[in-house]
Amino acid sequence: MHRQPLSDAEAVLGAELGAVRPDLTQPYTAALPGARAAVLSRLWRGLVHEPMPWVVRREAAGDDWVTLHLADRRRLHGPLVDPYATAARVDEVRLDGRCHVVRCGGV
Numbered sequence: 001m002h003r004q005p006l007s008d009a010e011a012v013l014g015a016e017l018g019a020v021r022p023d024l025t026q027p028y029t030a031a032l033p034g035a036r037a038a039v040l041s042r043l044w045r046g047l048v049h050e051p052m053p054w055v056v057r058r059e060a061a062g063d064d065w066v067t068l069h070l071a072d073r074r075r076l077h078g079p080l081v082d083p084y085a086t087a088a089r090v091d092e093v094r095l096d097g098r099c100h101v102v103r104c105g106g107v
Contacts (some may be wrong), residue, residue, distance in 0.1 A: 006032070041090040047076070049083040 006014060012033060018025045047055065048066055061077060068076040076083040078093035092099050 037089050040093070041081070043065050044078055044090045044093060045081045045083060047087075049079075050082055 006029075014025060014028055017028055047068060048058065054071045055068050055073050056071050059067050060070070060080070061067045063075060064080050069094045070076060076093060076095050077091055077097075079092065094100065
């Protein structure tokens with residue numbers, strides 16, 4: 001499975017962790033995709049359900065997807081999420097067709 005490269009902040013934290021607790025470096029790296037998905041899930045849920053001045057319109061895109069039309073004419077596309085669900089996991093969103101975050105298209 002393809003892993004997304006570490007961000008600068010993740011790499012710095014991983015290096016510091018490796019210097020102090022080298023036994024935790026691999027578990028830290030393995031947990032990053034889940035942590036990214038947890039953060040993205042909460043952010044996406046807010047964007048889909050909360051009023052935001054830069055979200056002009058929301059529209060269903062199939063049974064399980066939603067497209068957010070942004071004020072700058074871009075489109076943000078992702079899964080339809082329950083506003084109260086805490087276990088939902090969002091692995092990817094697409095901004096104008098470009099994939100962002102945890103994984104995209106099984107790559």
